[in-house]
Amino acid sequence: MLGTKRLVVAAAEKPPYKSEWRRRELSSHAHVPGANDEVETPEVISRRQWMANATIAISGVIGLTLAIPIVGSLVPDVGAGGATWTPLDENGWKQLQSATDKAVRIDINLKSKDAYLPEQSSPQSVWGIKVKDPQKFSRDRSDLFTPAGKDMLPYPIVTLGFVLFSPICPHLGCYYNYNAAANKFQCPCHGSQFDQNGSHIAGPAARGLDPLPLREQSGIAQCEWIRYAPTIPNRLVVSYTA
Numbered sequence: 001m002l003g004t005k006r007l008v009v010a011a012a013e014k015p016p017y018k019s020e021w022r023r024r025e026l027s028s029h030a031h032v033p034g035a036n037d038e039v040e041t042p043e044v045i046s047r048r049q050w051m052a053n054a055t056i057a058i059s060g061v062i063g064l065t066l067a068i069p070i071v072g073s074l075v076p077d078v079g080a081g082g083a084t085w086t087p088l089d090e091n092g093w094k095q096l097q098s099a100t101d102k103a104v105r106i107d108i109n110l111k112s113k114d115a116y117l118p119e120q121s122s123p124q125s126v127w128g129i130k131v132k133d134p135q136k137f138s139r140d141r142s143d144l145f146t147p148a149g150k151d152m153l154p155y156p157i158v159t160l161g162f163v164l165f166s167p168i169c170p171h172l173g174c175y176y177n178y179n180a181a182a183n184k185f186q187c188p189c190h191g192s193q194f195d196q197n198g199s200h201i202a203g204p205a206a207r208g209l210d211p212l213p214l215r216e217q218s219g220i221a222q223c224e225w226i227r228y229a230p231t232i233p234n235r236l237v238v239s240y241t242a
């Protein structure tokens with residue numbers, strides 16, 4: 001009987017098979033959840049998911065908030081709201097109305113709004129001429145009219161019998177002067193010259209003077225300020241600010 005008991009004890013103390021050793025070894029390295037560990041319950045998973053969704057939503061709102069003004073600032077402010085009608089100085093307008101064949105400089109207080117900056121105003125001036133013979137004018141300024149006499153710009157070039165010119169030289173953007181004795185416009189920078197109708201007659205400019213929109217509203221003459229691209233024969237709008 002004693003011999004049998006020894007055999008039973010020996011069997012109980014016999015080392016486990018290799019696979020059993022391996023299982024014990026793995027389980028000894030297995031992570032045992034501690035007090036600070038979150039247990040992956042469905043509640044924890046849904047909380048995590050909620051946090052992820054909230055992060056995405058907040059990022060989206062921030063991205064949208066930044067994207068709208070950035071994209072908006074890249075879009076040229078044209079058409080409605082692009083150019084702003086600016087009143088002409090009353091005295092200058094009266095001078096132009098009573099002018100004969102001389103150009104008249106008319107002051108304006110140009111209001112402009114650029115992107116998100118508050119509206120600004122700057123003293124500017126435009127040149128005005130009286131057009132006695134619109135047909136002759138359209139022939140002389142063939143860069144502004146079709147052969148049939150239609151305006152090539154998206155606004156009337158001759159309004160109320162007058163034409164306003166931007167004071168900016170179409171060569172490289174200097175402000176030109178008017179020589180009353182010679183009845184022509186001259187640019188001090190590189191010598192471009194334009195006749196009384198604004199036609200290019202000398203110097204490096206690639207086109208004649210640029211006409212600006214003009215209208216009369218409630219008895220007040222107003223113009224729009226447009227800056228066209230310099231150096232090229234065509235008129236491409238680059239801004240509505242000075």
Ligand code: FES
Binds near residue numbers: 169170188203204
């Ligand atoms: S900027 Fe007027 S001629 Fe050059």
